[in-house]
Amino acid sequence: MTSANSTPTPHPLSEDSAERLRQALGEVPTGLLVNGSWRETDRFFDVTDPATGDTLAQVADGTADDAAAIFEAAVVAQEKWAATDPRERSEILRRAFDLLHERAETVATVMTAEMGKPYAEAQGEVTYGGEFLRWFAEEAVRISGRYSIAPAGGTRLMTMKQPVGPTYAITPWNFPLAMGTRKIGPALAAGCTIVLKPASATPLTSLLLGQVFLDAGLPDGVLGIITSSSSRAVTAPILGDPRLRKLTFTGSTEVGRSLLEQSAAHVLKTSMELGGNAPFVVCADADLDAAVDGAMTAKMRNIGEACTAANRFLVHADVAEEFGRRLAEKMGALVPGHGLDEATTLGPLIDGDAVAKAQELISDAVDQGAEVASGGQQLGDVGHFHAATVLTGVSQDARILREEVFAPVAPITTFTDDDDAIAAANDTEFGLVSYVYTRDLTRAITFAERLDAGMIGVNQGVVSNPAAPFGGVKQSGLGREGGLEGIEEYLETKYVGLRL
Ligand code: NAP
Numbered sequence: 001m002t003s004a005n006s007t008p009t010p011h012p013l014s015e016d017s018a019e020r021l022r023q024a025l026g027e028v029p030t031g032l033l034v035n036g037s038w039r040e041t042d043r044f045f046d047v048t049d050p051a052t053g054d055t056l057a058q059v060a061d062g063t064a065d066d067a068a069a070i071f072e073a074a075v076v077a078q079e080k081w082a083a084t085d086p087r088e089r090s091e092i093l094r095r096a097f098d099l100l101h102e103r104a105e106t107v108a109t110v111m112t113a114e115m116g117k118p119y120a121e122a123q124g125e126v127t128y129g130g131e132f133l134r135w136f137a138e139e140a141v142r143i144s145g146r147y148s149i150a151p152a153g154g155t156r157l158m159t160m161k162q163p164v165g166p167t168y169a170i171t172p173w174n175f176p177l178a179m180g181t182r183k184i185g186p187a188l189a190a191g192c193t194i195v196l197k198p199a200s201a202t203p204l205t206s207l208l209l210g211q212v213f214l215d216a217g218l219p220d221g222v223l224g225i226i227t228s229s230s231s232r233a234v235t236a237p238i239l240g241d242p243r244l245r246k247l248t249f250t251g252s253t254e255v256g257r258s259l260l261e262q263s264a265a266h267v268l269k270t271s272m273e274l275g276g277n278a279p280f281v282v283c284a285d286a287d288l289d290a291a292v293d294g295a296m297t298a299k300m301r302n303i304g305e306a307c308t309a310a311n312r313f314l315v316h317a318d319v320a321e322e323f324g325r326r327l328a329e330k331m332g333a334l335v336p337g338h339g340l341d342e343a344t345t346l347g348p349l350i351d352g353d354a355v356a357k358a359q360e361l362i363s364d365a366v367d368q369g370a371e372v373a374s375g376g377q378q379l380g381d382v383g384h385f386h387a388a389t390v391l392t393g394v395s396q397d398a399r400i401l402r403e404e405v406f407a408p409v410a411p412i413t414t415f416t417d418d419d420d421a422i423a424a425a426n427d428t429e430f431g432l433v434s435y436v437y438t439r440d441l442t443r444a445i446t447f448a449e450r451l452d453a454g455m456i457g458v459n460q461g462v463v464s465n466p467a468a469p470f471g472g473v474k475q476s477g478l479g480r481e482g483g484l485e486g487i488e489e490y491l492e493t494k495y496v497g498l499r500l
Helices: 015-025 064-083 086-102 104-115 119-140 178-190 204-215 231-239 253-266 288-304 317-332 352-367 418-426 441-450 483-490
Strands: 032-034 037-039 044-048 055-060 146-149 156-163 167-170 194-197 223-225 246-250 269-273 278-282 310-316 371-374 389-392 409-415 433-437 455-458 491-498
Touching: 015 055, 015 104, 032 064, 032 204, 055 104, 055 204, 064 156, 064 194, 064 223, 064 231, 086 104, 086 119, 086 178, 086 204, 104 119, 104 204, 119 178, 119 483, 167 178, 167 231, 178 194, 178 204, 178 246, 178 483, 194 231, 204 223, 231 253, 246 253, 246 483, 253 269, 278 288, 278 418, 288 310, 288 317, 288 409, 288 433, 310 317, 310 418, 317 371, 317 389, 317 409, 352 371, 352 389, 352 409, 409 418, 418 441, 433 441, 441 455, 483 491
Parallel strands: 167 194, 167 246, 194 223, 246 269, 278 310, 278 433, 310 409, 389 409, 433 455
Antiparallel strands: 032 037, 032 223, 044 055, 146 156, 156 491, 371 389
């Protein structure tokens, strides 16, 4: 694929950064977290740095038997943990929040190395991810029920909230910390024990998080961590155990669908945070400076590898040229390199397949008439870098408008009528988040009401907030994480009828 710009070469990792990384990696436990201690195994798998291809660490390659042992500890710990005073659960979460912040530099360094995001973004994720621990520490002491008199009198109706029970959590590689804390925080607050299976590409941050919880005084067995090169093998014994009561998954819609099928066997309570294909609508009356800044955030947070990433830019024809020019300028100015180097604003993609997929989608769009306004190509020979790319004049039939891009590629299409923009925005099986930029309050509310998504960003390019319910509609998932709703996913409502 040829580009409108010359090809920048990603910076190599500086000696200072390399030393910082070596020290941070020295802090990472590499075993399995079984019943409150780290257990070494005789099988390992490599965790690599997507910017260099170097091996960062070798971690325990858990087996089905290991998974069963970790889950057994969670089952044994469940009753006592559920009976723990809410204040005690809250204090443990709060101590974990404090410890995570004390270790923020180590966690952000390791996260950057295993995932690729620029260090400032990894620091941002430590803050964001940590907030779920603080938020749910505050929620742990606010679990309550209701009391009412039956409409016909006599019987009193009471409800109480109780923990669902042992939970299994599977997380993706793109937010190695926050996707874990978003599940562990509410589960522990509600009184559920939990086994975490992080993605094999980025297990190191989760292992640091496990140590945080051990040091915060979490009782044995309440949190287990299984790392493995075979997700399927370690998931089977846990999903197959009738004592499991809850599955919480963040990842692709394809894998989520298969896990839902497997969950049917024991009618598990499930939370599914799946894929997205977010539209980003810029109306003619939008503040264009704000829209371009918002587009950079919505597109480029996490190098475009976010479920919330703006994947389809729908821009009013009156401002489309100006918007496209300014966005291409900003995208073209990003500096590729290792995320631990200060100058870097564009990290690598997670692997070679991600780069190939971006290239494939760009080629398809160009074949159908799109123009490359910025980027377009793979960068360098080392690591998995891809240029930040803007495509204009993208055909409605281009695959890039249908498939989740998961790369720094911004396809722009135009509209002239709000109804058409809303129809195009909703024309997807996904429904996680939609963004709209307008100065007109009525238009903003109309878009917010009619866009088919679980979350709407009005004049802002990021919606994630621990105090807000995160989640999607349609094939973007089931359930909500964060906000007042988040803890409900880990609670059952029991009704007691009481005749006086
Ligand atoms: P993925 O391939 O679905 O993997 C997610 C997790 O599932 C990983 O831990 C993976 O482990 C595991 N896994 C894969 N196949 C499995 C199987 N057969 N049984 C059990 N576990 C299995 O997704 P990803 O590539 O890591 O993440 C990107 C996707 O996540 C995107 O679609 C993105 O939109 C979505 N996402 C959604 C949200 C949200 O909140 N809605 C947030 C972030 C990301 P291994 O990789 O080790 O096999």
